[in-house]
Amino acid sequence: MEQESKTLYTILVFSENLAGLLNQITAVFTRRQVNIESLNVSASSIKGIHKYTITCYSDEETIDKITRQIEKKIDVLQANYYTDDEIFIQECGLFKISTPTMLNEKGISRQIRLHDANIVEVNPTYAIVTKTGLTEDIESLYAALQEFKCVLQYVRSGRIAITKSRREHISDYINEREEKHRQLTMEN
Amino acid sequence: MKETITGAEALMRSLENEGVDVMFGYPGGAIMPTFDALYDHSKTLNHILVRHEQAAAHAAQGYARVSGKVGVCLVTSGPGVTNTITGIADAMMDSTPIVVIAGQVGASFLGSDAFQEVDLVGVTQPISKWAYQIRRPEDVAWAVSRAFYIARSGRPGPVVLDFAKNAQVGMVEYEPQHIDFIRGYVPEPDIDPVAISEAAAMINAAKRPLVLVGQGVELGNAQDEMREFLETADMPAGCTLLGLSALPSEHLLNVGMLGMHGSLASNVKTQECDLLIAVGMRFDDRITGKLATYATQAKKIHFDIDPSEINKNVKVDLAVLGDCKQTLAQVNKLLKKNSHTEWIESFKPYFEKERTVVIEKEIHPTEGPIKMGEVVNVVTQQTGNKAIMVTDVGQNQMMAARYFKFTQCRSVVTSGGMGTMGFGTPAGIGAAFGAPDRDVCVFLGDGGLQMTIQELGTIMENQVPVKLILLNNNYLGNVRQWQAMFFNRRYSFTPMTNPDFMKIAEAYRIPCQTVIDRKDLAAAVRTMMDTKGPYLLQVAVEEEGNVLPMCAPGHDVDDMMLEFK
Numbered sequence: 001m002e003q004e005s006k007t008l009y010t011i012l013v014f015s016e017n018l019a020g021l022l023n024q025i026t027a028v029f030t031r032r033q034v035n036i037e038s039l040n041v042s043a044s045s046i047k048g049i050h051k052y053t054i055t056c057y058s059d060e061e062t063i064d065k066i067t068r069q070i071e072k073k074i075d076v077l078q079a080n081y082y083t084d085d086e087i088f089i090q091e092c093g094l095f096k097i098s099t100p101t102m103l104n105e106k107g108i109s110r111q112i113r114l115h116d117a118n119i120v121e122v123n124p125t126y127a128i129v130t131k132t133g134l135t136e137d138i139e140s141l142y143a144a145l146q147e148f149k150c151v152l153q154y155v156r157s158g159r160i161a162i163t164k165s166r167r168e169h170i171s172d173y174i175n176e177r178e179e180k181h182r183q184l185t186m187e188n
Numbered sequence: 189m190k191e192t193i194t195g196a197e198a199l200m201r202s203l204e205n206e207g208v209d210v211m212f213g214y215p216g217g218a219i220m221p222t223f224d225a226l227y228d229h230s231k232t233l234n235h236i237l238v239r240h241e242q243a244a245a246h247a248a249q250g251y252a253r254v255s256g257k258v259g260v261c262l263v264t265s266g267p268g269v270t271n272t273i274t275g276i277a278d279a280m281m282d283s284t285p286i287v288v289i290a291g292q293v294g295a296s297f298l299g300s301d302a303f304q305e306v307d308l309v310g311v312t313q314p315i316s317k318w319a320y321q322i323r324r325p326e327d328v329a330w331a332v333s334r335a336f337y338i339a340r341s342g343r344p345g346p347v348v349l350d351f352a353k354n355a356q357v358g359m360v361e362y363e364p365q366h367i368d369f370i371r372g373y374v375p376e377p378d379i380d381p382v383a384i385s386e387a388a389a390m391i392n393a394a395k396r397p398l399v400l401v402g403q404g405v406e407l408g409n410a411q412d413e414m415r416e417f418l419e420t421a422d423m424p425a426g427c428t429l430l431g432l433s434a435l436p437s438e439h440l441l442n443v444g445m446l447g448m449h450g451s452l453a454s455n456v457k458t459q460e461c462d463l464l465i466a467v468g469m470r471f472d473d474r475i476t477g478k479l480a481t482y483a484t485q486a487k488k489i490h491f492d493i494d495p496s497e498i499n500k501n502v503k504v505d506l507a508v509l510g511d512c513k514q515t516l517a518q519v520n521k522l523l524k525k526n527s528h529t530e531w532i533e534s535f536k537p538y539f540e541k542e543r544t545v546v547i548e549k550e551i552h553p554t555e556g557p558i559k560m561g562e563v564v565n566v567v568t569q570q571t572g573n574k575a576i577m578v579t580d581v582g583q584n585q586m587m588a589a590r591y592f593k594f595t596q597c598r599s600v601v602t603s604g605g606m607g608t609m610g611f612g613t614p615a616g617i618g619a620a621f622g623a624p625d626r627d628v629c630v631f632l633g634d635g636g637l638q639m640t641i642q643e644l645g646t647i648m649e650n651q652v653p654v655k656l657i658l659l660n661n662n663y664l665g666n667v668r669q670w671q672a673m674f675f676n677r678r679y680s681f682t683p684m685t686n687p688d689f690m691k692i693a694e695a696y697r698i699p700c701q702t703v704i705d706r707k708d709l710a711a712a713v714r715t716m717m718d719t720k721g722p723y724l725l726q727v728a729v730e731e732e733g734n735v736l737p738m739c740a741p742g743h744d745v746d747d748m749m750l751e752f753k
Contacts, residue, residue: 016372020309020319027314061499068496074318074338077372174371181369188368 038158093138195325216264219291243614245275250618266304281605317345342375388522394463403430404468426454453538477745580612580636610639
């Protein structure tokens, strides 16, 4: 119900690799009573810099305040928010499926093919299926497999995202900051 | 060759390197190696032993507020540092630069629920500008330099250093550090020349401008720029509680304090101005009243150093980011010499109304019990409006803020955002160390005094020259006032049975006096100000006095109650 009036935003955060930052970032959401839908933290393309991909339902005014409060943290380099049309998105789903059921029900492998998913492991007890794509693609496969009551385990990852912008804001930011540091050092 | 010293000794040298001369603290198990190192540095690092760690934090705040330097606390782990939490949160709300250094169990014990272990970084992260655990002696110089840089730069705030015992005793080749750059931290946003020219154009075109002066003007040392700004464009200005001494009280364009217990004129005119210009303030709910109706008729400009403050509470038409000392100076160059005589004249009937209905009765009563406002008025007069005003929280604070007058900057020490009772006495101690040449007058209620009354011990031991003015009404007066106004006079746990404060002062060998009759007040204040060292002046004030005028919470800012019967 809450989600109907709100937009799904993706916040991309770049930070130094220091202990305790994740805590500080998630606390901003907690204080404003916004639930995090998904969260992914990993190394970025720049050495020593971590990238957080966080999604949540919110309105633009709140997401703007949240983003600025995250960026205010000392060792956060940059935080920006995006709607789905501004980014390329990928998620990953993992399914553990009962092998005997799969052998009995022909529809299962058909659904796997229809959804363009991959079987990456098979043994007499179970098979592992992976599916990358958008949330709805993965959930669609899950729903289809559930029809056959064959899913032993299912997990869907948080979103990862890359911006469509032609400028690399984080690289620009780091260059600007380092130029500033050079100037400061020269002045002293 | 670099000298090899302990981490604790490295801390001492790092503090000296930062120019620290006073700190407030309390020893305990996990910080003992550091206190041992301090023993050899007591000539340069004057450590003041408080009687409870909460007071160490508030004293550091008081010191920082009046001196503009970073206040320092040194406490032990666990309960020692959790006692400072109120002060850390208070400093965060009120943008006060302090560094709290706490002992911590050795790194190998971390996470094991060791004796007096607390997850300090976890506890303080949400209420500090930065919190860091020093686990190795090699990190001491770096962490201390970074802590001071973060605390004092940009929008100032509290920093917490959690100093593991092994890092205190371990050896390190010490090399001083000087950090003035952190890649991810932009203390002062770059100034946008377009915003500067737009601000000047909006101000030049305004017919009824009103300026809101916040503590940012004090923090940025921009008092002169602010005066030129106001005088060139001929704009009236109201001050926030923390911004009260950023503009002299008697300046012709100063229209008084803003907000809940502010001046009638400044609040009424907030709803009539055509341009509202906020400088270094954050539109607290105690300033704005009901947000939905707040100055909706006006265009708004917000000067601030912190981008996350823009549009946080009040949506503005233009943000001027940057250090206001520079942004104001740049706007000043583009301002037309202007005159808004008619607009400024229109404030006068409201000054007059407030004066006759509220102020005269409060500061010049001729009968009945002594009023709080009249005490404040006598003190400010006898100090030539030059003293530092420290307050506790509640009616004493609001009355002091309303009737104390300021001629010098950095003269207000009060707990604004947090409203911390018990703040006054320790903050007054800190202020006395931060401004040793100035008079420090601390206004307290009987409730707040008793929250940190143990600090009379600190005052005694160090002969701290604070003048404590106890406005005793035998009530938790502000809550009682709200109970009278909004809870049908049901005085739930606000009356107080008090001890004999004179006997307490005497026990601490602090000179003291009680005034009950109006005719004795001026002489008693004179005696207090003439007494060298500390003094406690107790004044028996009207028991059920009310702070007026008042904009009740959630009401329109111009909807001010002038009388309450």
